[in-house]
Amino acid sequence: MTIGAVLEQLKPEFPDISISKIRFLEAEGLVTPERTASGYRTYSQDDVDRLRYVLTAQRDRFWPLKVIRESLDALDRGLTPPGEGVDAVRPQPPRPAEDPDVPTAASLTVSRRLRLTRAELAAAAGLDDATFTALETFGLLRADDSGHFGESALAVAHAAASLAAYGLEPRHLRPFRTAADREIGLVQQVVRPHRGAARGGPREDPTAEVLRLCIALHTALVKSGLEHP
Known part of the structure; x- marks a missing residue:
């Protein structure tokens, strides 16, 4: 839109706004409209919203341009906009959203009473005998005392079969087993003092929640590594 159309949008809310004021804010680097080949400014709705933020900060919060510029930079970097009113603070880092890739604490402790034979698990995951034996050798698949495999083993077998296509x-997957065992050992060491009875009644076992947080950390580190290789 043209600068005149921008002025028309903002006038009802900011009666004192003028073309010279908009151009001043542009000169200060607070808004950067595109320009046509002939040099005319063209404003997007995002530019209008940015101008509205600047004008509101000046009128309602009495922020100087330096503070407004810092706040706009924070918004551009993904921080959460401040609330309404004179006492509103600057943009703040958002609370992390719940990652759907991280299991809940409850799902780590509750599983189906699934008991598969070796042949059933191999068939379900599409693993040949040599690959299945190798997964057992490297500790990725472990049978229980009765020789059966549970639901987690089914997930491991399916993942291993899918990774084989790449x-x-x-033998390449052994570090995952080692890392998982170390993580479990660390968690058990940390939660041991929190188990058992406490003054005033029994404490809830925090193992599942600590494991969930460890998995959340691992997932976040992997995603961070992919974002910044």
Whole structure:
């Protein structure tokens, strides 16, 4: 839209706004409209919303341009906009959203009473005998005392079968087993003092919640590594 159309949008809310004021804010780097080949400014709705933020900060919060510029930079970097009113603070880092890739604490402790034979698990995951044996050798698949495999083993077997399509063999997956065992050992060491009875009644076992937080950390680190290789 043209600068005149921008002025028309903002006038009802900011009666004192003028073309010279908009151009001043542009000169200060607070809004950067595009320009046509002939040099005319063209404003998007995002530019209008940005101008509205600047004008509101000046009128209602009495913020100087330096503070407004810092707040706009924060918004551009994904921080959460401040609330309404004179006492509104500057943009703040948002609370992290719940990652759907991280299991809940309850799901880590509750599972189906699934008991599969070796043949059933191999068939379900599409694993040949050599690959299945290699997964057992490297500790990725472990049978219980009765020789059966549970629901988690089914998930491991399916993941291993899918990764094999990308050239990852069971020997390549051994570090995952090692890392998982170390993580479990660390969690058990941390939660041991919190288990058992406490003054005033029994404490809830925090193992599942601590494991969930560890998985959340691992997932966040992997995603961060993909974002910044």
